[in-house]
Amino acid sequence: MILQNCELSSNQDIPNLFNNMKKLLLLGDEAIALGALHAGLSGVYAYPGTPSTEITEFIQGNKLARERGIHSKWSTNEKTAMEAALGMSFMGKRALVCMKHVGMNVCADPFVNSGMTGVNGGIVVLAADDPSMHSSQDEQDSRFYGKFALIPTFEPSSQQEAYDMMQVAFDYSEKQKLPVLMRVTTRMAHSRAVVQVTETPREENELNYNAVASNWVLLPANARKRNDIVCAQQGQLEEDAVNSPYNKYIDAADKSMGIIASGIAFNYVNECYPNGCPFPLLKISQYPMPKKLIRRMCDECDSVLVIEEGQPFIEDILRGIMPGNALIKGRLTGELPRTGELNPDVVKKALGMPVDECYAPCEDIAPRPPALCKGCGHRDVYAALNEVLREYDNPRVFGDIGCYTLGFLPPYRAIHSCVDMGASITMAKGAADAGQWPSVAIIGDSTFTHSGMTDLLDAINENANITVIISDNLTTGMTGGQDSAGTNKFEAICRGLGLSDEHLRVVVPLPKNMPEITQIIREEINYKGTSVIIPRRECMQTLQRHLKQKKAKEEKK
Numbered sequence: 109m110i111l112q113n114c115e116l117s118s119n120q121d122i123p124n125l126f127n128n129m130k131k132l133l134l135l136g137d138e139a140i141a142l143g144a145l146h147a148g149l150s151g152v153y154a155y156p157g158t159p160s161t162e163i164t165e166f167i168q169g170n171k172l173a174r175e176r177g178i179h180s181k182w183s184t185n186e187k188t189a190m191e192a193a194l195g196m197s198f199m200g201k202r203a204l205v206c207m208k209h210v211g212m213n214v215c216a217d218p219f220v221n222s223g224m225t226g227v228n229g230g231i232v233v234l235a236a237d238d239p240s241m242h243s244s245q246d247e248q249d250s251r252f253y254g255k256f257a258l259i260p261t262f263e264p265s266s267q268q269e270a271y272d273m274m275q276v277a278f279d280y281s282e283k284q285k286l287p288v289l290m291r292v293t294t295r296m297a298h299s300r301a302v303v304q305v306t307e308t309p310r311e312e313n314e315l316n317y318n319a320v321a322s323n324w325v326l327l328p329a330n331a332r333k334r335n336d337i338v339c340a341q342q343g344q345l346e347e348d349a350v351n352s353p354y355n356k357y358i359d360a361a362d363k364s365m366g367i368i369a370s371g372i373a374f375n376y377v378n379e380c381y382p383n384g385c386p387f388p389l390l391k392i393s394q395y396p397m398p399k400k401l402i403r404r405m406c407d408e409c410d411s412v413l414v415i416e417e418g419q420p421f422i423e424d425i426l427r428g429i430m431p432g433n434a435l436i437k438g439r440l441t442g443e444l445p446r447t448g449e450l451n452p453d454v455v456k457k458a459l460g461m462p463v464d465e466c467y468a469p470c471e472d473i474a475p476r477p478p479a480l481c482k483g484c485g486h487r488d489v490y491a492a493l494n495e496v497l498r499e500y501d502n503p504r505v506f507g508d509i510g511c512y513t514l515g516f517l518p519p520y521r522a523i524h525s526c527v528d529m530g531a532s533i534t535m536a537k538g539a540a541d542a543g544q545w546p547s548v549a550i551i552g553d554s555t556f557t558h559s560g561m562t563d564l565l566d567a568i569n570e571n572a573n574i575t576v577i578i579s580d581n582l583t584t585g586m587t588g589g590q591d592s593a594g595t596n597k598f599e600a601i602c603r604g605l606g607l608s609d610e611h612l613r614v615v616v617p618l619p620k621n622m623p624e625i626t627q628i629i630r631e632e633i634n635y636k637g638t639s640v641i642i643p644r645r646e647c648m649q650t651l652q653r654h655l656k657q658k659k660a661k662e663e664k665k
Contacts, residue, residue, distance in 0.1 A: 143274030151179030157208035366409035530559025
């Protein structure tokens with residue numbers, strides 16, 4: 109079911125506005141992607157990152173998207189994705205931007221400023237958070253970005269809501285002339301449910317020239333006017349959240365406790381109470397915070413338990429909203445764990461309910477940490493690097509985000525840091541500035557084009573005494589083998605940044621080439637300046653796929 113009217117009152121059910129409906133079993137990511145397509149999407153802009161990757165991949169493989177020519181190529185990074193989406197919006201079309209939570213940091217500049225520019229065509233920014241850090245550096249909560257940028261935020265509690273909300277979010281974006289942030293978490297993104305979808309998708313917006321230049325040119329004089337307008341909108345955004353069909357106050361007789369649950373946590377509460385919650389339950393899936401509903405709960409209940417996936421976003425704000433004497437409980441007070449994902453058992457414990465006994469982990473099963481694939485070119489790079497670095501006192505290797513981060517683990521133990529996308533080169537430069545030698549950076553091909561090129565420019569401009577290894581496996585390997593933006597362009601990029609040909613070396617990482625590779629690494633470490641080595645060999649996973657595809661084509665001939 110899809111909403112076309114964003115002004116429904118809180119006591120209205122979401123109407124079935126389409127007669128032509130069908131049911132599909134979808135991942136949360138797939139429901140988001142299909143919802144966007146059915147809402148009249150004209151372009152998706154994204155950089156692959158778990159748990160958001162499948163959204164763009166679904167659109168890339170979708171028949172409707174191909175028929176309509178919807179843009180779905182991967183962007184170089186999240187900042188370029190957000191800026192391209194702003195360009196599409198400027199021309200009146202609807203755009204979706206997808207990323208994992210740490211990608212929000214990369215696109216923060218255009219994202220926050222998009223609250224000032226506003227939109228012409230609707231923009232939805234999808235942030236997929238990763239509590240428990242299944243494949244991430246931290247547990248940051250993207251809802252803070254929505255609050256910070258003064259834009260509305262949606263947080264679906266089910267795959268059905270994820271699908272429905274896309275239409276609502278695009279409509280609401282165009283109604284309020286603001287981008288909309290939609291926040292999901294790993295469990296929502298990667299679990300499946302039956303979703304009822306329409307078979308009559310909305311048409312794309314027509315190209316238009318309605319964007320007002322003074323709104324989009326953020327000179328201080330213009331930006332100040334827009335800032336006043338956006339701040340004045342906040343009261344209406346909050347009133348819309350109070351009346352949203354996605355924010356529900358479900359009353360109950362026992363007022364000894366009230367429960368506030370957001371997003372997927374609402375499902376966990378319902379699992380704990382299959383026959384209905386005995387306490388007043390407030391579901392929050394649209395922000396800004398519906399303060400009117402929260403004050404009602406604080407007035408009526410002796411205590412309020414906040415159950416939310418991620419950081420204590422609601423719980424922290426709640427302490428500044430509540431007017432009464434209700435005791436607030438949640439992650440900050442220890443009823444729920446401060447870190448990690450929630451699940452029904454964790455929620456049961458917080459509610460004081462008995463938790464079913466679990467079987468202890470089997471002691472006979474040996475732990476299996478992740479490892480680089482057999483035959484991976486990164487293995488040969490680390491083997492060669494370790495062999496050379498044993499000849500030096502206190503070498504330091506600064507790593508980056510990608511499959512090759514596994515070089516920190518046995519048997520290689522080859523890197524000493526991994527902070528964020530692109531940090532390897534500038535950390536190596538900073539260490540060299542401090543007097544460290546050898547100072548080596550290792551970065552992957554996709555990460556280099558994502559965030560490493562400006563870092564290398566800094567190093568080249570100062571001729572920093574560092575050796576940079578761009579380990580090129582011809583794909584974005586860690587997230588499933590998507591196209592890499594810089595494939596077959598790295599030598600040209602390095603030359604364009606000012607690196608001399610003499611210290612730009614390309615090798616093929618294979619055991620038989622080990623003497624050549626170690627000699628080149630040794631020579632470039634001993635060079636007192638910036639040098640780049642590019643070990644290039646295709647990822648084993650994509651190579652196998654390409655060979656199968658080639659074989660299938662040959663068999664069809």
